[in-house]
Amino acid sequence: MTETTKKPPYGIIAIMMIGAFVSMFNETLLNVALPSIMKDLAVEPSTVQWLSTGYMLVNGVLIPTSAFLIQRFSVRNIFLTAMLLFTAGTITAGFAHTFSLLLTARLIQASGAAIMMPLLMNVMMSSFPIEKRGMAMGLFGIVFMTAPAIGPTLSGWLLEHYNWRMLFHVVSPIAFAVVLIGFFLLKGEKKTATLKLNYISLILSSIGFGGLLYGFSSAGSKGWDWTLANGNFNAEVYAALIIGFITLIIFIFSQLKSETPMLNFKVYKYPMFALSSVISMVVSMAMFSAMLLLPIYIQNLRGISTIKSGLLMLPGALIMGIMMPINGRLFDKYGARVLAVPGLTITVITTYLFSQLTLDTSYTNLVLLYTLRMFGMSMVMMPVMTNGLNQLPRHMNPHGTAMNSTLQQVAGAMGASILVTIMSNRTKTHATELAAKAIAAAKAAAAKAAEAGGPVLDAAQQKAAQLAMQKQITTEAMLKGINDAFMVSVGIAAVALTLALFIKRVVPAKEETKQVG
Numbered sequence: 001m002t003e004t005t006k007k008p009p010y011g012i013i014a015i016m017m018i019g020a021f022v023s024m025f026n027e028t029l030l031n032v033a034l035p036s037i038m039k040d041l042a043v044e045p046s047t048v049q050w051l052s053t054g055y056m057l058v059n060g061v062l063i064p065t066s067a068f069l070i071q072r073f074s075v076r077n078i079f080l081t082a083m084l085l086f087t088a089g090t091i092t093a094g095f096a097h098t099f100s101l102l103l104t105a106r107l108i109q110a111s112g113a114a115i116m117m118p119l120l121m122n123v124m125m126s127s128f129p130i131e132k133r134g135m136a137m138g139l140f141g142i143v144f145m146t147a148p149a150i151g152p153t154l155s156g157w158l159l160e161h162y163n164w165r166m167l168f169h170v171v172s173p174i175a176f177a178v179v180l181i182g183f184f185l186l187k188g189e190k191k192t193a194t195l196k197l198n199y200i201s202l203i204l205s206s207i208g209f210g211g212l213l214y215g216f217s218s219a220g221s222k223g224w225d226w227t228l229a230n231g232n233f234n235a236e237v238y239a240a241l242i243i244g245f246i247t248l249i250i251f252i253f254s255q256l257k258s259e260t261p262m263l264n265f266k267v268y269k270y271p272m273f274a275l276s277s278v279i280s281m282v283v284s285m286a287m288f289s290a291m292l293l294l295p296i297y298i299q300n301l302r303g304i305s306t307i308k309s310g311l312l313m314l315p316g317a318l319i320m321g322i323m324m325p326i327n328g329r330l331f332d333k334y335g336a337r338v339l340a341v342p343g344l345t346i347t348v349i350t351t352y353l354f355s356q357l358t359l360d361t362s363y364t365n366l367v368l369l370y371t372l373r374m375f376g377m378s379m380v381m382m383p384v385m386t387n388g389l390n391q392l393p394r395h396m397n398p399h400g401t402a403m404n405s406t407l408q409q410v411a412g413a414m415g416a417s418i419l420v421t422i423m424s425n426r427t428k429t430h431a432t433e434l435a436a437k438a439i440a441a442a443k444a445a446a447a448k449a450a451e452a453g454g455p456v457l458d459a460a461q462q463k464a465a466q467l468a469m470q471k472q473i474t475t476e477a478m479l480k481g482i483n484d485a486f487m488v489s490v491g492i493a494a495v496a497l498t499l500a501l502f503i504k505r506v507v508p509a510k511e512e513t514k515q516v517g
Contacts, residue, residue, distance in 0.1 A: 015185055019083050019178045020120045021143045023113035026171055028151035033164040041099045051106050053217050058110035060213040061206040063406045064263045066118035067398040068197055076186040078119055086112030087175040094168030121401040130390055131332055138328020141382035146321040156310035201262040204251035209406060211244020216413040264399040267392060272506045276388025282496040283380055284408045285415030286489050290373060292416055293482050301479060312367050316374030323378040336387035337503040343379025344497035351493050355486035391506040419485045427481030434473045
């Protein structure tokens with residue numbers, strides 16, 4: 001599986017894509033169900049959030065090890081082990097009646113899912129010649145981009161009709177079937193590599209990436225307050241980020257000095273891979289704006305149901321799934337820049353239009369805007385990523401795929417944290433400004449009424465008027481905060497657009513005489 005074959009193993013790739021789709025789909029499936037789980041299992045919001053945070057942390061810890069695992073073990077052994085863990089976690093979660101058991105099952109799920117995407121991406125890169133990789137990675141993009149987008153839609157529909165446990169019961173038989181088919185379809189292969197896992201590297205990687213992921217994800221919910229005077233200093237957030245950053249620096253230097261690194265940072269000496277990695281991170285940050293802010297706008301401000309919120313995003317996911325293979329073929333013919341520049345232009349424009357939301361924006365307009373945005377995104381992620389990976393010599397493919405997957409996890413958490421923080425802070429600022437204007441207007445109106453000898457409101461009427469005014473201020477302030485966060489996302493997408501202008505078509509670098517890792 002490490003050599004490019006004349007005829008790609010389509011059957012093997014198909015079953016691996018189904019397994020990867022199920023695992024990626026499951027990552028976002030549970031988000032909509034957290035309130036139901038919180039109520040059913042009697043846990044606090046800060047506790048139930050660990051079902052998402054813990055899943056993300058396990059991914060952040062295990063994905064960097066995928067390069068080692070892919071070189072050390074056969075595709076069959078890795079795939080079956082990953083799917084067995086995922087299936088076991090899914091079945092256990094479906095029958096869990098305590099939160100501790102549900103969380104444990106969720107972490108087992110994550111341990112299997114973490115390796116699936118880097119493994120599939122590496123198989124795709126190894127199985128297809130460079131002139132056909134765009135089409136292959138376009139198929140991979142269906143899994144990578146559409147599975148997480150479809151998750152909330154199906155989750156919302158299932159929760160409308162069934163208990164949250166059905167989210168796991170639906171996935172379990174599919175995952176089990178994938179294990180059975182994989183067991184008979186995949187053939188074993190002997191590995192000549194005798195690599196040994198460096199446990200110090202594993203610990204450094206886990207603390208480094210895990211600390212950054214936890215710090216950014218915690219900051220998104222707890223904020224960045226550092227003022228000691230008011231007692232709101234978030235030591236947990238800053239400690240996680242500082243420890244994570246310092247440990248990651250140590251990890252990078254240790255890997256650069258190692259002859260057999262667990263994660264080879266020398267992939268960044270290839271300029272197009274480095275550029276594609278940065279663009280992918282920036283796009284991942286921008287992508288979270290619509291995924292995070294739109295549901296808040298739809299559900300909290302507009303009062304639109306969970307199922308309609310999910311359905312709003314479904315056409316975008318479907319159009320992305322349709323366009324991925326098409327864009328893959330276009331990439332093979334014309335290169336990444338021809339796709340990325342117009343794709344990011346569409347992303348910038350649609351994100352700007354999202355920054356102009358009002359309380360009267362129609363549902364149809366929201367669907368069309370989101371779908372057009374996803375159309376633009378479909379032209380960016382896979383072509384840019386594939387172009388970067390194409391420059392790497394074959395033995396570095398596992399390290400390149402592991403690096404991309406890991407940094408996208410970090411970028412996603414970072415983007416979510418930044419955008420939620422901006423939304424929260426700007427909402428507070430707008431609320432203060434709107435309140436001051438409303439108080440001044442109310443005083444002026446009262447003074448004018450008194451001069452004219454008009455009726456004076458009694459205590460109950462004054463209280464009702466104040467409550468109505470507070471509700472209006474809260475709604476308008478949050479709307480302005482969401483629009484401000486979208487505007488920042490415009491700037492982030494514009495950075496990616498600027499970087500995309502420097503993309504060039506590449507040919508694979510020659511294999512080094514002495515392979516590293």
